[in-house]
Amino acid sequence: MLVRTTARDGIRRPTAARGLRATAVAMLAAAALASCTQDTPQDAASASSPSPSAPASPSAAPADNADQAEQAAPEPTEEPALPAEPAPEAVRDAFATLQATLNDTCTPGAGDCAYFLGRVTQELTELDEAMRADPKGPGHFKQPLADMKTLFTKLGTDRSTPHLEKHFSAIVGTRDGINTWMQDHPDDYR
Template identity: 95%
Template sequence: MRCWAAAALASCTQDTPQDAASASSPASPSAAPADNADNADQAASEPTEEPALPAEPAPEAVRDAFATLQATLNDTCTPGAGDCAYFLGRVTQELTELDEAMRADPKGPGHFKQPLADMRTLFTKLGTDRSTPHLEKHFSAIVTTRDGINTWMQDPPDDYR
């Protein structure tokens, strides 16, 4: 007699020790205990090579990074009105990610000389301060950099739209 709930039924004394073990610890219906041991032995004997991962995640592809920057083109805010925190933070973040993608692109940073120079100029002005008042102070530089890069990225022969 097989008993799946040994604790609840008092008449489970006819189970074999293996049946009792199966009843107290559920196993998958398709794997017998011997199969599980064989699988564990096989897994232990296989080499466990982990793929080499870069120290940091790889930057986005330039086209993808540019697409997210382009999504900000119709957005704006009014400095001092309290509606700029999200917008300026987002544009600055999108420019940072585009900068990283351009530097990692197989074409090399020389291919993106002008936009990288424009972003370097902007990032030098901004420094490390990403507070809303500081970004609002540099509103024109942020938006001008975004718009200039948009124009450059759509010029032939490498239209990144």
């Protein structure tokens, strides 16, 4: 038994050692490759101008070298742009999502209206924003914007299911009226 254990250990040790050596060699090769392929700002500066560490004259002081290094360093041309606010959806896209609700309905008081009325109200809100931001201007969408303003005035800020169910006819009527208006203005959604 002692011989088998020793034999197994003898076989395992070299196998494990070979695996570790192979992993270490692969990691070193990857690190060397990565360092060879990456440009550093110092490499870019030295390629386009004399080395900042080489003095301009034999009598240059170390302070002069720092000044030369600052002058040789590329200056940023502009500050990085801040992330822009997301633009409102295009009218065509906002109308398409509103149109997707045309065959949907619910029965007020039956408990199946929370999602439907919330979705239609949200789609109308996004369409309102898109129409106001459209390059044609809000004057082009005068009728649908007026209809949505009337609806949003009735709804106020309360988006609870009982409140939306109370205004079911106004919400669905506004959706259907805007659909009819948009069908008469195909250039706005095609």
